Amino acid sequence: xxxxxxxxxxxxxxxxxxxxxxxxxxxxxxxxxxxxxxxxxxxxx
Numbered sequence: 001x002x003x004x005x006x007x008x009x010x011x012x013x014x015x016x017x018x019x020x021x022x023x024x025x026x027x028x029x030x031x032x033x034x035x036x037x038x039x040x041x042x043x044x045x
Contacts, residue, residue, distance in 0.1 A: 033039065
């Protein structure tokens with residue numbers, strides 16, 4: 001069992017996530033999709 005509690009407002013995490021989403025959305029690369037159409041193991045750098 002894991003107990004967790006919120007710390008802070010989460011705004012820094014949302015800013016970081018926003019940065020990664022924007023970079024992915026505006027990047028020149030597409031994600032390789034296997035023939036079955038299921039994405040696995042996506043990592044953020």
